[in-house]
Amino acid sequence: MAESAVGFSPGHISGYFRRFDGDSMESTGSCGGGIVIDKGVYAVVTPARETSVSVNVARSADEDTCIARTSPPIEYALERLGVTATVKTITSLPPGAGFGLSAAALLATLTAANALFETGLTDDAIARLAHISELEHQTGLGDVAACTGGGIVCRKEPGISSSIIRMNGSGVTLSALSYGGLSTADVITSPAQMARVKEAYSAECAKSPQDFFRISREFAEKSGLIPEEIRPILDACDEHGIPASMTMLGKGVFALGDQSFSVLSEFGIPCELHVAEEGFRLIEVK
Numbered sequence: 001m002a003e004s005a006v007g008f009s010p011g012h013i014s015g016y017f018r019r020f021d022g023d024s025m026e027s028t029g030s031c032g033g034g035i036v037i038d039k040g041v042y043a044v045v046t047p048a049r050e051t052s053v054s055v056n057v058a059r060s061a062d063e064d065t066c067i068a069r070t071s072p073p074i075e076y077a078l079e080r081l082g083v084t085a086t087v088k089t090i091t092s093l094p095p096g097a098g099f100g101l102s103a104a105a106l107l108a109t110l111t112a113a114n115a116l117f118e119t120g121l122t123d124d125a126i127a128r129l130a131h132i133s134e135l136e137h138q139t140g141l142g143d144v145a146a147c148t149g150g151g152i153v154c155r156k157e158p159g160i161s162s163s164i165i166r167m168n169g170s171g172v173t174l175s176a177l178s179y180g181g182l183s184t185a186d187v188i189t190s191p192a193q194m195a196r197v198k199e200a201y202s203a204e205c206a207k208s209p210q211d212f213f214r215i216s217r218e219f220a221e222k223s224g225l226i227p228e229e230i231r232p233i234l235d236a237c238d239e240h241g242i243p244a245s246m247t248m249l250g251k252g253v254f255a256l257g258d259q260s261f262s263v264l265s266e267f268g269i270p271c272e273l274h275v276a277e278e279g280f281r282l283i284e285v286k
């Protein structure tokens, strides 16, 4: 057996969504639109007698900080795969802030573990297991489906095997600024919040990046999910004519275009993002 394997998955920012409960896990999830981003999660997996997971945030190219020593969705998925391993996940994005990192961490880990332990899962089977783990832990609904490819996505059916419309976003620049996390589980299990989300949801697919931000912002405003703290950032984007909306589900803003970085910089340290060209993948096996 090889000594270690590394997997990567891009993150995903949802702009608008609606929860759907099907009659199986595969058909349960969300419909909606989002952007698969070039930044995401790397997972380094090595064989071990017992599973342990460390969650790390990269501070620079060669320095990262461990922020958690457990990840229930990953521990669950590895158990279902029938393997035990040491997992180190590394990301430069803030956790819980609407970048779909639980899904990305699952996809990166399972891709690496599948190669390392030669468990023979197809990409579809990896995505199915990651999706089931997300639902079991209430950490996401549609992020896994989105991260099976790149682009600006429109998911018209819920669940893992839905057909997804992907708009090419090469050349599109985005900025995002996070003021902290929101608990995905609290929001997606709240009947009152899901009722408002359903009311706000429009099944439209965007025709352009600008159109994507229009649909997302209309949804965010109607959904009642926008935290007060981010209102001044959205107002500043509006004043400068910059398309912007809330990162679902985090206390943050994402905005379109080269000028967005300087406007978001007035409120904190934003990160520059681009639209991912492809989804989760194996990086190396050593």
Ligand SMILES: Nc1ncnc2c1ncn2[C@@H]1O[C@H](COP(=O)(O)OP(=O)(O)OP(=O)(O)O)[C@@H](O)[C@H]1O
Pocket (backbone or CB within 6 Å): 041, 055, 056, 070, 071, 072, 073, 074, 089, 090, 091, 094, 095, 096, 097, 098, 099, 100, 101, 102, 103, 105, 138, 139, 140, 181, 182, 183, 184, 185, 248, 249, 250
């Ligand atoms: N980078 C990561 N590595 C390993 N596990 C993670 C990572 N990010 C999130 N998780 C797991 O997912 C759980 C819930 O994460 P949460 O859904 O709040 O974050 P997120 O996916 O970044 O945010 P969102 O779903 O709002 O986009 C965490 O408690 C952790 O167990």
Ligand SMILES: CC(C)(CO)[C@@H](O)C(=O)[O-]
Pocket (backbone or CB within 6 Å): 014, 016, 017, 029, 030, 031, 032, 034, 100, 139, 140, 141, 142, 143, 184, 188, 248, 249
């Ligand atoms: C629920 C959600 C908005 C955040 O995790 C996302 O997973 C989605 O679009 O289903």
